[in-house]
Amino acid sequence: MSDALAAEAWAVYRAAECLYDETTVRGAVDRLAGEVTAALAGHNPLLLCPMTGGVVLAGHLLPQLDFPLEFDYIHATRYAGALRGGELTWKVTPTAELAGRHVLIVDDVLDRGITLAALVDFCRREGAASVHSLVLVDKRCRREAAIEADFVGLSTPDRYLFGWGMDYKGYLRNVPGIYAVAEAP
Numbered sequence: 001m002s003d004a005l006a007a008e009a010w011a012v013y014r015a016a017e018c019l020y021d022e023t024t025v026r027g028a029v030d031r032l033a034g035e036v037t038a039a040l041a042g043h044n045p046l047l048l049c050p051m052t053g054g055v056v057l058a059g060h061l062l063p064q065l066d067f068p069l070e071f072d073y074i075h076a077t078r079y080a081g082a083l084r085g086g087e088l089t090w091k092v093t094p095t096a097e098l099a100g101r102h103v104l105i106v107d108d109v110l111d112r113g114i115t116l117a118a119l120v121d122f123c124r125r126e127g128a129a130s131v132h133s134l135v136l137v138d139k140r141c142r143r144e145a146a147i148e149a150d151f152v153g154l155s156t157p158d159r160y161l162f163g164w165g166m167d168y169k170g171y172l173r174n175v176p177g178i179y180a181v182a183e184a185p
Ligand SMILES: O=P(O)(O)OC[C@H]1O[C@H](OP(=O)(O)OP(=O)(O)O)[C@H](O)[C@@H]1O
Pocket: 050, 051, 052, 053, 054, 076, 077, 078, 079, 080, 081, 085, 107, 108, 109, 110, 111, 112, 113, 114, 115, 116, 166, 167
């Protein structure tokens, strides 16, 4: 990516509104870990991380799940560096066998719902015994697919977000809080 885009992203970061600071996000992840443990410990679940946004959350959640589980990834994307979603493009399907497994999808954000609905559908078609979903952020917005997550970390207004895995044009996934891009004056 260009230096100009990196500079744009950093300017967006400086002007953005912090919705949740790092301590608050980590607290939400701790709570989610407890909820997942209560629900899925003993079920030998398969955690499925949609790339790329889910990677930061998955990396923080996994070491807090102190029971047998497997981890794999899936790659389906529909924003592709833009601030509005389009068609869902499938890039990678999991290598793990899903049939008969208790699957937990771990993603950064539930927005219009199209991605999560397609992922849940995919897991069911592959024969998963159960499919649960966990998102760090549930955006309060008009869903375009009828879906809600089973485990939710934090809720936000319908603003474009970045940080904790969520990107602004491919940047800012590494920001350690959850931010909303400033609205035009
Ligand atoms: O609810 P939706 O409106 O469908 O949006 C949610 C999805 O959008 C993001 O993925 P994106 O396509 O941006 O790819 P990324 O994970 O590489 O950022 C995010 O990680 C979710 O998977």
